[in-house]
Amino acid sequence: MATTSMDPQHQNPQHQDPADGLLDDPYGVYARLRETAPVHRVAGTDGNPAWLVTRYDDVREALANPLLSLDKSHALPGNYRGFTLPPALDANLLNMDPPDHTRVRSLVGRAFTRRRVDQLRAPVRGAAEALLDAVEPLGRADLIAAYAAPLPITVICDLLGVPEDTRPDFREWTDALVAPDPARPEKAREGVVALLAFFTRLLADKRKNPTDDILCDLIAVRDAGDRLSEDELMSLAFLILFAGYENAVHLIGNAVLALLDHPEQFAALRADPALLPAAVEEFQRYDGPAPLAIRRFPLRDVTIAGVTIPAGETVLLSLASANRDPHRFPAPDRLDLGRDAGGHLALGRGIHHCLGAPLARLEAETALGVLVERFPRLALGVPRSELRWRPTIRARGLVELPVIL
Template sequence: MTLPDGSAVWLVTRYADVRAALADPRLSLSKANATGGWRGFSLPPALDANLLNMDPPDHTRIRRLVGQAFTARRIDRLRPWVQHVADNLLDTVAPTGRADLIADLAGPLPVAVICELIGVPEANRPDFRSWTDAMIAPPPDDPRAAAKAVGAIHTFLADLVAARRAEPGHDLLSAMIAARDEDDRLSEDELTSLAFLILFAGYENSVHTIGNGLLTLLRHPDALANLRAEPQHVTSAVEEILRFEPPSPVAIRRFPTEDITIGGVTVPKGETVLLAVAAANRDPDRFTEPEDFDPQRADNPHLTLGHGIHYCLGAPLARMEIEIAIGTVVRRFPAIKLAVSADELQWRPSFRSRALQALPVLLDARS
């Protein structure tokens, strides 16, 4: 297929093929193995040496270093604080009877959580969110917006690393700096690139899944009513949201290190392969009635968070944030409904993300 910029890529769509490809070591994430075609973001070296561009053994070394910060047990300790943040955000808009659930909840909640984890000062968090948005979907009237956003993020992270070196804290970035400076387990570019990836991925996918999930429930009032009556099913509802409306329709691009056969088709070495997670998640050969939204779906091995060694590092954190955000909205606002028709909602113009620009709602019957 051809991407919007004219680049040719190979698109893999069947569940079995996508799942196998996600774990196939012959499909490299390193741009060094690309022979042309689309290679994803163009980033400076200080942001590009991250896990999404690495294969073993470097990938293994760095993932092992940071993985301890994202264990389910450690993340669960954050749950009361994340619930507090979500409640405060909704307390702000509840008296008005109206909200934009992207601007008022889905955006600021993941930013607050991931920035708190890594040690980004509160005053800088709105800037980081705007830079990320400009990088993913730059406004059409500013062709240099993405490059300017990358430059701003680079400068910000370099300054933040210098500040944490001078005054270490108890945050993840301080621990990463110690690993760099004391144990020599990271290069300087790997340090800033890892901080960039954790901030970027920790915000980007969670905000879109929260927004997509709330919209999906609003468009399925029976499922919404059932979840309100049986809130213990929020965990399975989140898994179904991840399957039904993944935040990224395709996984990070890959490059074959040799000619490779996928689904009976030979893909030449070095060309760009995109794995269509959204298509795989609705493959009727794997899922019963895949076009139905079923929040209590029992058999749900979706691929939204990946598979194999590149499985989402922050999966426990993302699941917790999404559960809290959606569960809190469902519990607090029994009369919630869209403030506009679903057809009027605006989506981000990007094939790489399935992202609402806004989600206006009426929170109660008086609105």
């Protein structure tokens, strides 16, 4: 990602910073960018120019700025060419502004209330224990494939009412979308086709054989009137599964690695499980699963930290950088489970604050609590230098996490 730092008057570039090593050392790169300037002209995730915002106060304010639209129709022609989903998967909350966003979110929001999510605590713990029962006799495991990935899939599929014998390998499909292989671009297209076919079949089956789950509730809303279009219904199902799965996998995996990197914090958590709720907040701040917020497009020229960004251009808000800003979090590069990490931006802010935040917290608390309790001597199964991160700046997650149990 090549960057050009801009002065506050949006004049000519002061200097260029190639920002090499963003995948290998994202927090080091973001630290340099924060120190250089609050807003940078960059080559975005789609290769086109974009504006990257890196400091906490600016990112926090921009997340709730109604002039920064999520609707791709407000992008300048040719300025944004992000991955295109078919309308049946793209009419979701990540591409909507009010009033459509308000309407759709209100219909699905009650499915993720704290009270309803708390009812899942025992089933989630049971699923976590069953997964660890399966690997304990082996003495070692890839904790991503054996634990961090299947646990959220189980939870989300149960929530949506996806029958167990029809649950395909969502990880393959989501990997193809989030971290496409440049050598095999057809895999992303194949993933989209597979997801669309899966949800088409699932909705048809739910209409024939309704059950007590979130998806059937949404179908009832859709079929009873005009509160949801058919595309919005399918896109909601896709978003709940995709976002709920993808982010939870990386949150759990990154948190485990952070504990293994900081044995004193591992020991503290093992000695006092009551630290778990605060620890999950710190894990999200320290190394969250989403380095960037969903891209935004100014409805008119906007000024961020003294830099004027023209209407329709792409704005990237770095959650990862904001959460390591030393002006907001002292000693931000240190994992501290006793820290008050409240106010971190890993889950967004304002009307686009993560809808599934209560579920994400429950899954992480349960997964980590059960793991630490069961395997107090957990250790890396390979040298730290051999671990590989997924080759994308859209998500922060490990390809594998081999451990000795």
